[in-house]
Structure formats: C-alpha cells, structure tokens
Amino acid sequence: MQTSSPFIFDARGIAKRFRHAAxxxxxxxxxxGESMRFVNDHDPLPLIEQLRRRYQDQLHIAYVQRADDxxxxxxxxxxxxTAQGCGSANGTGCGCSGG
Structure with a gap:
C-alpha cells in the first residue's frame, strides 16, 4: 500500500538520449508500494512496452492525464x-537491475 505522495519524475528536462536509463x-x-509520477510531453508507448516486459505484473501503470502534448x-x-514477475526478496524495489 502506498504511504506517501508519488515522487515526481519530469522527463521533459532530461536529454532524450538519457531518458530511458534515467x-x-x-x-x-x-x-x-511507492509510486513515481512520470510527466512527459508525449505518450511514451515504446517505453511502456519495455516496462511491461521488464517488470511484468510487479509494476502498476496508471495514466493520470493523456493528451497529445x-x-x-x-x-x-x-x-x-502480490504480483507475478521479477520481485525483490529484500523489499528494496523491483530488483530487475541485475537482469
């Protein structure tokens, strides 16, 4: 269960070549249980597909706003x-960075 407000990640201020890594x-x-609120100037469909493949069901993705710009x-x-997928046994996050 989420216990605090989402952390803001504004991708618009990050150089495009570094965005996915960041x-x-x-x-x-x-x-x-923590959330990141991702802000961007376009719908990142290729990124969403990468995230779904990498994190499977462990990462919940919910659009808050979806406009052209x-x-x-x-x-x-x-x-x-509570979810299928990568999982971290020690509670330190998703744990996919090694894969």
Missing amino acids: IFGALEALGE AVVIDFTVHPAG
Whole structure:
C-alpha cells in the first residue's frame, strides 16, 4: 500500500538520449508500494512496452492525464508476493537491475 505522495519524475528536462536509463534507474530506487509520477510531453508507448516486459505484473501503470502534448503516468511497485514477475526478496524495489 502506498504511504506517501508519488515522487515526481519530469522527463521533459532530461536529454532524450538519457531518458530511458534515467527512468529505469528511478524505478529501481522505488521501494515496495511507492509510486513515481512520470510527466512527459508525449505518450511514451515504446517505453511502456519495455516496462511491461521488464517488470511484468510487479509494476502498476496508471495514466493520470493523456493528451497529445501532456502525459502524466503513475508507476507503482507492487509489494512482494502480490504480483507475478521479477520481485525483490529484500523489499528494496523491483530488483530487475541485475537482469
């Protein structure tokens, strides 16, 4: 269960060549039940597909706003044992960085 407000990640201020790496790094830093509110200037469909493949059901993806020029998405890490997928046995986040 989420216990605080989502952490804001505004991708618009990050150089395009670094965005995906920065997003994956930010997601790896989330603990179980924590959320990251992702803000972007376009709908990142290729990124969403990468996230679904990498994190499977452990990462919940929920659009907050979906317009042509403004997209806001909440990414929430499911607690261990409540979702199929990568999982982290020690509660330190998703645990996919090694794969």
